[in-house]
Amino acid sequence: MRYSKINPELFINNRKQFTSKMKPNSMAIFYSNDEMPKKGDQFFPFQQSPDFFYLTGIAQEKSVLVLFPDCPIPEFRELLFVLKTNEHIAVWEGHKYTQEEARATSGIENVKWLDAQEMVINQMMAHAKHVYLNQYEYPKYKSEVESRERRLNREFTAKFPQHRYHRSAPILNEQRLIKSDIEIGLIKKSCEITNKAFRRVLKYVKPEVMEFQVQAEIEHEFSMNGATGNAYYPIIASGENSCVLHYIENDKKCEDGELLLFDFGAEYAEYAADMSRTIPINGKFNEQQKAVYEAVLRTLKSLTEMMTVGMPLSELDKASKSLTEKELIGLGLFSEEQVKNQDPKKPLYQQYFMHGVNHHMGLDVHDVGDRLQPLKAGMVLTCEPGIYIKEEKIGIRLENDILITENGPVNLMAEIPIEVVDIERLMSE
Ligand code: GLY
Ligand code: MN
Ligand code: MN
Numbered sequence: 001m002r003y004s005k006i007n008p009e010l011f012i013n014n015r016k017q018f019t020s021k022m023k024p025n026s027m028a029i030f031y032s033n034d035e036m037p038k039k040g041d042q043f044f045p046f047q048q049s050p051d052f053f054y055l056t057g058i059a060q061e062k063s064v065l066v067l068f069p070d071c072p073i074p075e076f077r078e079l080l081f082v083l084k085t086n087e088h089i090a091v092w093e094g095h096k097y098t099q100e101e102a103r104a105t106s107g108i109e110n111v112k113w114l115d116a117q118e119m120v121i122n123q124m125m126a127h128a129k130h131v132y133l134n135q136y137e138y139p140k141y142k143s144e145v146e147s148r149e150r151r152l153n154r155e156f157t158a159k160f161p162q163h164r165y166h167r168s169a170p171i172l173n174e175q176r177l178i179k180s181d182i183e184i185g186l187i188k189k190s191c192e193i194t195n196k197a198f199r200r201v202l203k204y205v206k207p208e209v210m211e212f213q214v215q216a217e218i219e220h221e222f223s224m225n226g227a228t229g230n231a232y233y234p235i236i237a238s239g240e241n242s243c244v245l246h247y248i249e250n251d252k253k254c255e256d257g258e259l260l261l262f263d264f265g266a267e268y269a270e271y272a273a274d275m276s277r278t279i280p281i282n283g284k285f286n287e288q289q290k291a292v293y294e295a296v297l298r299t300l301k302s303l304t305e306m307m308t309v310g311m312p313l314s315e316l317d318k319a320s321k322s323l324t325e326k327e328l329i330g331l332g333l334f335s336e337e338q339v340k341n342q343d344p345k346k347p348l349y350q351q352y353f354m355h356g357v358n359h360h361m362g363l364d365v366h367d368v369g370d371r372l373q374p375l376k377a378g379m380v381l382t383c384e385p386g387i388y389i390k391e392e393k394i395g396i397r398l399e400n401d402i403l404i405t406e407n408g409p410v411n412l413m414a415e416i417p418i419e420v421v422d423i424e425r426l427m428s429e
Contacts (some may be wrong), residue, residue, distance in 0.1 A: 018171055027131050033046070035061050056108070060140045063114075068127075080106055082097050130141065134153075140367065176362060177378075190231065191265075191416070195416045202427050207254060209254050231272030231273060237262075240390065242259050252408065272361055278396040304411060331387075377403045384397060
């Protein structure tokens with residue numbers, strides 16, 4: 001494991017919160033993710049299910065968590081099953097959790113080997129009336145690959161068709177919206193590593209370097225600081241690529257006089273950072289680049305101030321559009337008169353600003369949670385306005401991660417350079 005041991009109180013409290021929402025006489029079952037095949041006999045590095053990690057801290061394949069808070073057999077109230085390791089696995093794959101380690105990581109007293117699962121669950125099901133099954137619920141999620149939880153849920157309901165089934169996702173998604181102090185600490189650590197990587201590339205970038213070489217600098221700094229890697233595939237977009245919102249080829253040469261837009265973030269202990277910055281490749285913004293940059297930065301600052309308890313995300317979305325529209329008029333891209341006469345279904349700002357400005361983040365970079373809920377203390381969201389002028393090869397996005405508190409927004413990326421003078425100074429050092 002690359003990260004320092006996480007206080008198991010995090011997982012103990014998460015389970016406590018979840019079980020307090022379960023109906024009487026009910027059992028909940030959670031599965032870890034599948035290992036995803038790469039090619040030949042290779043697998044991609046294992047990615048744990050965020051929900052499973054959130055409830056256990058266990059980042060190992062083929063693990064099962066069962067919660068049955070009022071089970072008449074006390075030792076079955078909270079159970080973790082982990083893969084039984086053996087000498088062969090130890091030689092070929094290395095270390096797997098022992099029962100003691102799984103107990104210390106998760107705070108779950110009763111840890112059993114996976115091969116005991118079927119018999120124990122049969123016994124538990126004899127006492128349960130309701131069963132909670134988990135399934136990832138995120139509006140934009142679509143995949144042709146069936147997840148382990150979907151597959152095993154199907155097998156489970158076929159085996160026990162007469163119990164009453166419920167969804168865990170609404171409870172978990174609600175819980176995961178509010179980050180605990182331990183989670184905030186982990187997100188801060190991801191932001192801190194992201195800061196180091198950004199400062200490293202400020203020194204590295206100059207005309208003629210390749211985008212993928214910049215990516216290598218970032219990933220070097222991530223690894224050197226114990227990050228698992230990227231929280232999402234990084235966008236390293238120079239020149240006109242800066243206007244392609246999800247550009248990930250990262251294979252072009254950075255040209256003198258053009259901009260370089262980054263959107264990257266470290267993942268530390270499964271928690272994401274999500275940052276965007278835009279820099280001049282030769283170390284100095286030209287007048288037009290600077291004007292657009294300052295316009296986006298003003299919008300970022302105004303929107304961040306609005307991220308207070310009670311604010312609906314729809315209001316932030318509206319504000320991002322009207323603030324950007326005002327800036328675009330200021331930049332001379334269209335006039336107030338043209339805005340008055342525009343087709344309301346096709347507002348002019350949409351040519352230069354086409355994406356949302358906030359999303360929840362945490363274990364997932366686009367974290368689960370109800371977007372209809374106004375901001376609450378403990379939520380962590382991005383703030384990410386941008387302006388993209390393709391004809392001028394100017395794409396600028398600035399993105400920070402913001403913690404909502406009773407005392408106002410806290411920018412978790414306050415240490416990451418963003419002012420023009422700071423960027424230019426650091427690039428010249
Ligand atoms: N990095 C993805 C996003 O900004 O939403
Ligand atoms: Mn984002
Ligand atoms: Mn981003």
